[in-house]
Amino acid sequence: MRKKKYDESLPDSSYDVIVVGAGLGGLGAACQLALSEKKVLLLEKHNVPGGYATSFVRGRFEFEGALHVLSDIGTEDNRGSLYEFFEELEIFPEKLKYKYVNEYYRSVFYDGYDVIMPLGVDTYFNKLIELFPDEREGIEKFKILAQKIREGFNYVASKGGKASPLSILIKHPWLARIGGLTLKDIFKRFFKNPRLMAVLAQIWGYDGLPPSQLNSLYFIITLMSLLRSSVFPMGRSHALTSCMINALKELGGEVRYNALVNRILVKNGRVSGVELLNGDVYRSKVVVSNVNPICTTMKMLPEDIVSDSYKRRIYAPKIGNSAFSVYLGLNAPPDKLGLTTHETFINATDDMDDMYQTVEKLETPKIIVAACYNHVSENISPPGTTQLVLTTIQMGNVWHSVPPDQYHRIKDEITNDMVSMVERTISPNLREYIEVLEAATPVTYYRYSKSMDGAIYGYTQSIMDSPMLRLGSRGAIPGLYLAGAWIGIGGGFSPAINSGRMAAAAYLEDLKKKRW
Numbered sequence: 270m271r272k273k274k275y276d277e278s279l280p281d282s283s284y285d286v287i288v289v290g291a292g293l294g295g296l297g298a299a300c301q302l303a304l305s306e307k308k309v310l311l312l313e314k315h316n317v318p319g320g321y322a323t324s325f326v327r328g329r330f331e332f333e334g335a336l337h338v339l340s341d342i343g344t345e346d347n348r349g350s351l352y353e354f355f356e357e358l359e360i361f362p363e364k365l366k367y368k369y370v371n372e373y374y375r376s377v378f379y380d381g382y383d384v385i386m387p388l389g390v391d392t393y394f395n396k397l398i399e400l401f402p403d404e405r406e407g408i409e410k411f412k413i414l415a416q417k418i419r420e421g422f423n424y425v426a427s428k429g430g431k432a433s434p435l436s437i438l439i440k441h442p443w444l445a446r447i448g449g450l451t452l453k454d455i456f457k458r459f460f461k462n463p464r465l466m467a468v469l470a471q472i473w474g475y476d477g478l479p480p481s482q483l484n485s486l487y488f489i490i491t492l493m494s495l496l497r498s499s500v501f502p503m504g505r506s507h508a509l510t511s512c513m514i515n516a517l518k519e520l521g522g523e524v525r526y527n528a529l530v531n532r533i534l535v536k537n538g539r540v541s542g543v544e545l546l547n548g549d550v551y552r553s554k555v556v557v558s559n560v561n562p563i564c565t566t567m568k569m570l571p572e573d574i575v576s577d578s579y580k581r582r583i584y585a586p587k588i589g590n591s592a593f594s595v596y597l598g599l600n601a602p603p604d605k606l607g608l609t610t611h612e613t614f615i616n617a618t619d620d621m622d623d624m625y626q627t628v629e630k631l632e633t634p635k636i637i638v639a640a641c642y643n644h645v646s647e648n649i650s651p652p653g654t655t656q657l658v659l660t661t662i663q664m665g666n667v668w669h670s671v672p673p674d675q676y677h678r679i680k681d682e683i684t685n686d687m688v689s690m691v692e693r694t695i696s697p698n699l700r701e702y703i704e705v706l707e708a709a710t711p712v713t714y715y716r717y718s719k720s721m722d723g724a725i726y727g728y729t730q731s732i733m734d735s736p737m738l739r740l741g742s743r744g745a746i747p748g749l750y751l752a753g754a755w756i757g758i759g760g761g762f763s764p765a766i767n768s769g770r771m772a773a774a775a776y777l778e779d780l781k782k783k784r785w
């Protein structure tokens with residue numbers, strides 16, 4: 270039965286918490302709250318959960334929409350926080366299967382340099398020493414630093430957001446010491462060889478900024494977390510989000526799809542519910558929004574309720590990168606196409622600042638990653654075929670000035686350039702095998718998720734926006750909490766899920782302390 274329009278006579282809290290958006294942040298929050306026996310309603314504008322964590326079908330191929338590798342699962346004997354959460358939700362070990370990725374990445378350069386970097390902390394750094402023996406001392410020192418950072422991060426994570434700044438400073442001084450440094454600042458102290466720096470920093474192609482701008486904490490945390498273990502879920506990220514939805518429902522949570530939330534309702538200065546675009550109203554004193562904080566604050570709340578200082582806070586950090594992806598269904602197996610690893614980064618040069626220039630322009634990219642999913646999931650495409658996804662990071666705002674009649678021309682040119690980069694380096698006749706091709710620009714990602722500028726990690730992960738300075742879980746008014754890539758430690762699958770769990774923890778703490 271359809272709910273009535275806004276009605277003052279409805280009980281004040283039909284649900285303990287309403288979660289807006291079933292992206293990973295929203296799912297993390299909803300599941301965590303349901304585990305804490307809260308009555309949760311999850312509202313999603315699409316007819317499927319997941320946000321970016323989704324898949325789509327073209328021809329006889331079902332493409333993974335986003336995930337390359339999932340971090341923070343760890344191993345059976347050394348479980349990551351995501352493993353433990355999925356275990357609590359009874360998703361692991363039975364309901365969601367996954368496969369460990371065999372190697373970290375392959376780095377290929379236009380000058381012919383081609384190397385495969387292994388997983389595992391010791392194996393990875395030993396390989397670097399083998400490749401760059403003259404830099405042994407710096408590599409060993411960098412490894413020790415990275416391990417200290419990882420220990421510090423584990424300490425902070427284990428305290429569930431309750432570690433005091435003083436205790437962090439005393440126990441893990443390196444976190445504070447490098448929190449204000451770029452990756453380039455760190456590299457300058459340890460290394461001389463530009464190729465070593467390009468190979469070691471290779472995953473800047475995920476993080477979205479070159480070492481001269483990238484916060485060293487983000488890089489080291491991502492590096493160490495992926496080195497520990499990288500997995501891919503069987504059934505793609507859609508299987509992962511479906512398992513989370515099922516777990517939520519089993520815990521008594523409710524889910525509504527095709528439910529676009531238009532307004533967060535406010536009574537006496539605090540949250541009182543939400544109103545959908547079609548006028549339906551759901552009441553609750555608490556809302557967790559997985560919609561980006563700018564839209565949540567400026568579009569969904571009444572204009573006059575938000576303080577100027579909070580408005581400045583949400584507009585101050587720079588919006589981070591989106592992506593440009595080319596999804597290819599190829600009618601030949603990977604070995605015939607020279608696709609030897611899951612992840613191959615293709616670099617035009619060692620100069621990462623130069624490569625980054627193209628991220629801020631509508632030009633031929635100078636860095637892409639080619640993900641061949643058949644290496645992590647044998648049955649991901651029909652027998653004898655390959656699923657290959659080419660991705661480059663790209664700022665969404667570069668598309669603002671493109672007139673509609675130029676959109677498809679520019680999109681086709683960049684698509685063509687990215688296929689040419691693969692043909693130039695690892696798979697000479699790739700075009701001959703293309704059966705299906707679909708491209709996604711930052712505009713596509715924006716249209717799908719409504720994340721500002723199609724940003725995939727929220728705000729930039731720059732030196733000005735270290736994990737400690739990022740926007741927190743508490744929103745602009747009492748009763749409003751925020752979840753997703755824009756909040757807390759940053760974007761990516763595991764951080765987005767954890768941001769939802771942090772929003773749940775913040776609400777539960779406020780409830781316990783009767784803060785409002």
Ligand SMILES: Cc1cc2nc3c(=O)[nH]c(=O)nc-3n(C[C@H](O)[C@H](O)[C@H](O)COP(=O)(O)OP(=O)(O)OC[C@H]3O[C@@H](n4cnc5c(N)ncnc54)[C@H](O)[C@@H]3O)c2cc1C
Pocket residue numbers: 289290291292293294295312313314315318319320321322334335336337338339340528529530531559560592594660714717718719720725726752753754755760761762763765
């Ligand atoms: C091409 C690509 C590759 C990536 N690769 C990786 C990778 O390998 N590893 C990794 O860790 N991360 C990767 N990411 C990043 C990762 O996918 C994101 O950081 C993460 O999914 C963000 O989750 P989120 O919950 O913040 O937001 P979103 O996914 O944007 O979810 C927001 C949800 O809210 C819904 N919504 C919005 N407005 C409303 C409204 N008004 N009412 C109701 N619902 C609403 C949306 O429909 C959506 O479901 C990749 C992303 C992309 C696009």
